[in-house]
Each structure stands twice: as C-alpha cells, then as structure tokens.
Amino acid sequence: MTPRLELRNITKRFAGFAANDDISMAIAPGEIHAVLGENGAGKSTLMKIIYGASQADAGTMFFDGKLVPRHEPATARSLGIEMVYQHFALFESVTVVENIALSYGGGFDLAALAERVSDLSQRYAMPIDPHRRVHDLSVGERQRVEIVRCLLRTPKLLILDEPTSVLTPQAVARLFETLRQLSAEDCSILYISHKLDEVQELCDTATVLRNGRVSGTARPRDATAAELARMMVGSALPEIRIASPHPTPRPRLQVQRLSAEPADIHGTRLEDISFAVHGGEIVGVAGVSGNGQAELASLLSGERLASDPEAIQIEDRQVGHLGVSRRREMGLAFIPEERLGRGAVPTQSLWENALLTAHRLGLVWSRMVNRTEAEAFSRAIIERFDVRTRGPRSSAQSLSGGNLQKYIVGRELALEPKVLLVSQPTWGVDVGAAAFIRQTLINLSRGGAAVLVISEELDELFEICDRLLVMCQGRLSRSLRPGDVDREQVGLLMTRPDLVPDGQEAA
Ligand SMILES: Nc1ncnc2c1ncn2[C@@H]1O[C@H](COP(=O)(O)OP(=O)(O)OP(=O)(O)O)[C@@H](O)[C@H]1O
The missing domain is CATH 3.40.50.300 (P-loop containing nucleotide triphosphate hydrolases)
Structure with missing residues (x-):
C-alpha cells in the first residue's frame, strides 16, 4: 500500500x-x-x-x-x-x-x-x-x-x-x-x-x-x-519514593474566606475559598483550567492583592495586601503555568533568567550583577535537572518547551522555599523528567516545605499529593484523601459544580 x-x-x-x-x-x-x-x-x-x-x-x-x-x-x-x-x-x-x-x-x-x-x-x-x-x-x-x-x-x-x-x-x-x-x-x-x-x-x-x-x-x-x-x-525509569508525611502542627500557608471578582471579563469569580497547607505535605488543586485556578494562583503569588490582608497568611503573617517581592522574601516561591513570558523572558539568556528570582541568592550585590556567579548558578541547574541546552548563554526561547520547564522548576527549587506554589509542574515534560520533578517536589515537602500543586493532570495529583481539593466554577471542594476517591469521582467533581459541597475545609 x-x-x-x-x-x-x-x-x-x-x-x-x-x-x-x-x-x-x-x-x-x-x-x-x-x-x-x-x-x-x-x-x-x-x-x-x-x-x-x-x-x-x-x-x-x-x-x-x-x-x-x-x-x-x-x-x-x-x-x-x-x-x-x-x-x-x-x-x-x-x-x-x-x-x-x-x-x-x-x-x-x-x-x-x-x-x-x-x-x-x-x-x-x-x-x-x-x-x-x-x-x-x-x-x-x-x-x-x-x-x-x-x-x-x-x-x-x-x-x-x-x-x-x-x-x-x-x-x-x-x-x-x-x-x-x-x-x-x-x-x-x-x-x-x-x-x-x-x-x-x-x-x-x-x-x-x-x-x-x-x-x-x-x-x-x-x-x-x-x-x-x-x-x-535509553534506561529504565526511576521509581518514585514517597515517605509518609509529617505535617507541621501549624499551617505554613493558610487561606481564609478568600473571594475575588474576576480580573477580566473572561475570568472566574472566586467564592469564599478556605484551605490550609502544612509544612511537610503536598496539597493538590484539581480542575479543568478556567475554573478559577489562574485567579487563585495570582492572588496567592501576590501578582494580585486580596481585598482582605487576613485572607492569605504565610506562617501566621497576614500577606493578602503584600506584593510578589515581599511574599518571596517570606519564603514563597512560585512556578507559573506560562513558562514563556511569565516564568522566563523568552529573548534573554538562561543566566539572565536565573536573576529574575534568584537575585536574592547573592547573584546581585550593590545593584551589580555577578555574571560569573550567575552563570555558575545557571550551569548547576542545567546539570541537576538535565536541561538539554548548549549552556547558560542560550536564550530561553531556544529551549524545547519541556526543557525550559525543567530549568524554571530548578531555579525556583534552588531558592529552598518554605511555601511552593506550582501550576502544572510537568506540563509538556517527558516521562523521565516528570518523574524527577515529582520526586523533587516530594523531597521538598518532606524536608518541611508546604507545597501546593495546581494541575490538570489527575494521575500526577494522585501520585504525589497527600490531599486533594477540586476546583469548579470558582469554588473549592472539601479536602479529599487520594486513597478514598478514584479518578472518575474527581473527574465528575471537576465538571459538576452542583456536586462540589458547600463545606469549606477547616484550616
Ligand atoms: N528555533 C530554534 N533555535 C534553536 N534551537 C531550536 C529551535 N527550535 C528547536 N530547537 C532545538 O531543537 C531541539 C528539538 O526541539 P523540539 O521542540 O523539536 O523538541 P521536542 O521533542 O518537541 O521537545 P518537547 O517534548 O519538549 O516539546 C531542542 O534541543 C531545541 O532546543
């Protein structure tokens, strides 16, 4: 034929x-x-x-x-x-x-x-x-x-x-x-x-x-x-190892009665959202994109401010009114869904992109960039995360989508955050690299960080999360244990707002 x-x-x-x-x-x-x-x-x-x-x-x-x-x-x-x-x-x-x-x-x-x-x-x-x-x-x-x-x-x-x-x-x-x-x-x-x-x-x-x-x-x-x-x-995939969680008694990230109007006419209104993430655990937010995840991420990261300072707390400190830099200084790191444009500047080199958030690691001193240090920092991420590129001087836009994702994840994890907010951590990432990123998130949480993962990949959430929340039309379900529900049930919650219970999670 x-x-x-x-x-x-x-x-x-x-x-x-x-x-x-x-x-x-x-x-x-x-x-x-x-x-x-x-x-x-x-x-x-x-x-x-x-x-x-x-x-x-x-x-x-x-x-x-x-x-x-x-x-x-x-x-x-x-x-x-x-x-x-x-x-x-x-x-x-x-x-x-x-x-x-x-x-x-x-x-x-x-x-x-x-x-x-x-x-x-x-x-x-x-x-x-x-x-x-x-x-x-x-x-x-x-x-x-x-x-x-x-x-x-x-x-x-x-x-x-x-x-x-x-x-x-x-x-x-x-x-x-x-x-x-x-x-x-x-x-x-x-x-x-x-x-x-x-x-x-x-x-x-x-x-x-x-x-x-x-x-x-x-x-x-x-x-x-x-x-x-x-x-x-070219070799067998590593098995993901998950130690049992030992959550800290006090939450590291706490959200209480957070409501917000949509940022634009196509956005979603957030309604009365409450949840907490303790140090030592990974909490997942499942849902079809467009149901308020983008609004939630921008309010948690500080790109948008909450109307009530108390609505968002990092380690008992009210941060709803604080912007991105202040929240980052308090130990928050954020990996956005859009890697080109928000996670990285496409035309800039990888070492320049490292400076966007890692400048606080001594790469900038007295407003002077230490280029040698920045390139070395960038090279370390490239090696640790097996980023396929010619080196720190390559532009962000010359990397394949998955490789740029690995680089951004590596940069944010190098900050050793206390609270990590990550949207679609393995979007477009191959199976080997996805397993590595998931293992790194687990290790970060087991080391004491509070990790919140917003993802549309149900399998991923089931694999790594200690608790799951489902988002639908701007509302959040109560918290579910992955062992107590199956994918079909969560898939239904993602599309049927009438099934999302009113009960908000106790902090
Ligand atoms: N315009 C370009 N300039 C320089 N290098 C490029 C360009 N486009 C692609 N490449 C390089 O070619 C290689 C193949 O990229 P390609 O996007 O085809 O990979 P892929 O298999 O689709 O990856 P992914 O699964 O991450 O999407 C990569 O190393 C990438 O950096």
Missing part, C-alpha cells in the same frame, strides 16, 4: 546542532501513529517540517506517493494536512463560527458555515454550538473547535501535538472516539504525547525519537509503558 506520508532522511539543524538527524518514517492511510521522545528529541521540529511551518535542510517528503517540494502551511493544507497546535489560536470575543471563518481568511456565508460546523460536530460526537462566544467555552470545547476547523477541510492527515494535556478523563475518552472514527474513514493521525498509557490505548504504531534520531519503532499495544519509556530515555 502506498503510504499516506513518507519521510526520507529528514535533517534540520539549528546553528550546527541537529534537531532532526536523518529521520525516515512512513504512515499508512488510516493509521494512528504516535511520535514519542524525550523533551528536545525533535518531535515538534519534525511536525513543523511536515506541516510546512519550518523547512528541512535535507531530506524528502512524499504524500500519497507524490514528492512534496519545499512547502508552506497553505500547500500542506491543500494536500490535506491539518495540524492542531497545543496552544489554541482562537479569538476570545467572537463566536465559534466567526473564528473558523477568520482562520480561513473570511469571505464565507456565515449561516451556511455554521450549519456545516453543526453537522460535523454531530457526526463526530463533538458537540459545539457555532454561535457561542469562545470566551464562554471550556478548554475541551475550544479544542473541539480547533479539530472541527480542521475537519471542515476533510483532512487526509491530522497532526495533534499533545492534545490531551488539558482535558478531563471524560473528554479524553470522547476525543479518542472521534480519532478512531476519523481513522476508520481513512484519515491518518500523527499523535505526539508524553502520556504512554494513552498512546497504548489509541495508537497502532509509534516512532521513537532520541537526540534527533529515530531510536526505534514499536506497536504500543504490545509493549509495556516501561519498555516504551526505555526506548525514549
């Missing part, structure tokens, strides 16, 4: 470094094909080359047996190649159908387009109302808009870059049904993911990349997650 897509000897270099090195692979019509690999292995680079958003330095690509010369995304789309990026590119304040029309350059009969969107969303069991505004949609619904936008063109190859990182277990199951239906209709699917259990459930075949080269191929259903991980990493 002629492959739907065939790559022969694709090579792509950045300043002499081969992000893709002589990659060859083929995908049959209707095949669901996973691309696996560590952070920085070259997956996104390869997808961008297939989609025409980046050009290979060497190698050839064939689509349905025909050679595709140097091409751009418009050419790829005309061949039937569509791509759903991890970060959605939707306009918040216009409707679903207007968004879709805009992405195609306008000039549509909107009523007819809306009807096609409705038909398609019904056919593929992905309900969306074409007339709703995007800012009212959940993340899962936004992803459906992106997929339906691709399906309108009847693609022959659909590329999905980490599509489930933002979905509830129920939404993942639905997405997989849609993908299987597409595959049955002969659409091939290229699926990038770090979640090996999902790859095993969904994908027919997998190509594994390591250091820019193909390190192997596998039939994920016949392999164990450990075998796939070994192909990616």
Whole structure:
C-alpha cells in the first residue's frame, strides 16, 4: 500500500546542532501513529517540517506517493494536512463560527458555515454550538473547535501535538472516539504525547525519537509503558519514593474566606475559598483550567492583592495586601503555568533568567550583577535537572518547551522555599523528567516545605499529593484523601459544580 506520508532522511539543524538527524518514517492511510521522545528529541521540529511551518535542510517528503517540494502551511493544507497546535489560536470575543471563518481568511456565508460546523460536530460526537462566544467555552470545547476547523477541510492527515494535556478523563475518552472514527474513514493521525498509557490505548504504531534520531519503532499495544519509556530515555525509569508525611502542627500557608471578582471579563469569580497547607505535605488543586485556578494562583503569588490582608497568611503573617517581592522574601516561591513570558523572558539568556528570582541568592550585590556567579548558578541547574541546552548563554526561547520547564522548576527549587506554589509542574515534560520533578517536589515537602500543586493532570495529583481539593466554577471542594476517591469521582467533581459541597475545609 502506498503510504499516506513518507519521510526520507529528514535533517534540520539549528546553528550546527541537529534537531532532526536523518529521520525516515512512513504512515499508512488510516493509521494512528504516535511520535514519542524525550523533551528536545525533535518531535515538534519534525511536525513543523511536515506541516510546512519550518523547512528541512535535507531530506524528502512524499504524500500519497507524490514528492512534496519545499512547502508552506497553505500547500500542506491543500494536500490535506491539518495540524492542531497545543496552544489554541482562537479569538476570545467572537463566536465559534466567526473564528473558523477568520482562520480561513473570511469571505464565507456565515449561516451556511455554521450549519456545516453543526453537522460535523454531530457526526463526530463533538458537540459545539457555532454561535457561542469562545470566551464562554471550556478548554475541551475550544479544542473541539480547533479539530472541527480542521475537519471542515476533510483532512487526509491530522497532526495533534499533545492534545490531551488539558482535558478531563471524560473528554479524553470522547476525543479518542472521534480519532478512531476519523481513522476508520481513512484519515491518518500523527499523535505526539508524553502520556504512554494513552498512546497504548489509541495508537497502532509509534516512532521513537532520541537526540534527533529515530531510536526505534514499536506497536504500543504490545509493549509495556516501561519498555516504551526505555526506548525514549535509553534506561529504565526511576521509581518514585514517597515517605509518609509529617505535617507541621501549624499551617505554613493558610487561606481564609478568600473571594475575588474576576480580573477580566473572561475570568472566574472566586467564592469564599478556605484551605490550609502544612509544612511537610503536598496539597493538590484539581480542575479543568478556567475554573478559577489562574485567579487563585495570582492572588496567592501576590501578582494580585486580596481585598482582605487576613485572607492569605504565610506562617501566621497576614500577606493578602503584600506584593510578589515581599511574599518571596517570606519564603514563597512560585512556578507559573506560562513558562514563556511569565516564568522566563523568552529573548534573554538562561543566566539572565536565573536573576529574575534568584537575585536574592547573592547573584546581585550593590545593584551589580555577578555574571560569573550567575552563570555558575545557571550551569548547576542545567546539570541537576538535565536541561538539554548548549549552556547558560542560550536564550530561553531556544529551549524545547519541556526543557525550559525543567530549568524554571530548578531555579525556583534552588531558592529552598518554605511555601511552593506550582501550576502544572510537568506540563509538556517527558516521562523521565516528570518523574524527577515529582520526586523533587516530594523531597521538598518532606524536608518541611508546604507545597501546593495546581494541575490538570489527575494521575500526577494522585501520585504525589497527600490531599486533594477540586476546583469548579470558582469554588473549592472539601479536602479529599487520594486513597478514598478514584479518578472518575474527581473527574465528575471537576465538571459538576452542583456536586462540589458547600463545606469549606477547616484550616
Ligand atoms: N528555533 C530554534 N533555535 C534553536 N534551537 C531550536 C529551535 N527550535 C528547536 N530547537 C532545538 O531543537 C531541539 C528539538 O526541539 P523540539 O521542540 O523539536 O523538541 P521536542 O521533542 O518537541 O521537545 P518537547 O517534548 O519538549 O516539546 C531542542 O534541543 C531545541 O532546543
């Protein structure tokens, strides 16, 4: 059978470094094909080359047996190649159908387009109302808009870059049904993911990349997650070790009756939130993003001030009225969800980015930057967290997403915080590095820090948290012990505000 897509000897270099090195692979019509690999292995680079958003330095690509010369995304789309990026590119304040029309350059009969969107969303069991505004949609619904936008063109190859990182277990199951239906209709699917259990459930075949080269191929259903991980990493994954928690008698972080209006019209109102995190324990906040997590994180970090100083306390001191620097001086560290822009300045080097928060470790003295010290500090993080980069002078934006995440986590942990607030700690991070980050968070908590993890990854929360809180529509559930509930129950709480009990957690 002629492959739907065939790559022969694709090579792509950045300043002499081969992000893709002589990659060859083929995908049959209707095949669901996973691309696996560590952070920085070259997956996104390869997808961008297939989609025409980046050009290979060497190698050839064939689509349905025909050679595709140097091409751009418009050419790829005309061949039937569509791509759903991890970060959605939707306009918040216009409707679903207007968004879709805009992405195609306008000039549509909107009523007819809306009807096609409705038909398609019904056919593929992905309900969306074409007339709703995007800012009212959940993340899962936004992803459906992106997929339906691709399906309108009847693609022959659909590329999905980490599509489930933002979905509830129920939404993942639905997405997989849609993908299987597409595959049955002969659409091939290229699926990038770090979640090996999902790859095993969904994908027919997998190509594994390591250091820019193909390190192997596998039939994920016949392999164990450990075998796939070994192909990616080159060695077995370390087991996470969790000692029993010994919480401090007094909480290190305490939130009492915290309410806040949304910061913008698309935000969520926080309603009467109370909880406490003791030193020595990890507390997780589960929930689909957009339910108030961003508001909670910005109020806890000090980016936004609370109307009542008493509402937030660090070690018995009222901090609701204090800004970011004052709270950091009191031992709070914060790892935000957006690594580029908030966690790091994209155009600056890694050592300059270290200064953003670690300046208080003696790297700046009398307003003079000690560059040698800053570079040494940065190098130590790179080594300890195995950040794949050429060194402290590389710019933040030249790192792959997962590697930048490792760097930011390393920088904040080096501050030895008493209270750590972290949003999506392993978002886009490969299995090996994710295990390392989780172990580091556990060690930090067992060393006496209070750790609050906001994450959409239920498996992660179940693995590392001593207690769980579920956030839905700006309210927080009472605290749950991971051993007393299962993922389905928590998944339900994430989507059904009527199930979130009124009872606020006692401090
Ligand atoms: N524009 C660029 N300039 C310099 N280096 C780059 C650029 N884009 C990618 N790289 C490098 O190429 C390598 C491969 O990056 P790529 O984003 O393809 O990895 P990935 O497998 O998708 O990683 P992740 O799982 O973290 O998303 C990385 O080392 C990255 O630093």
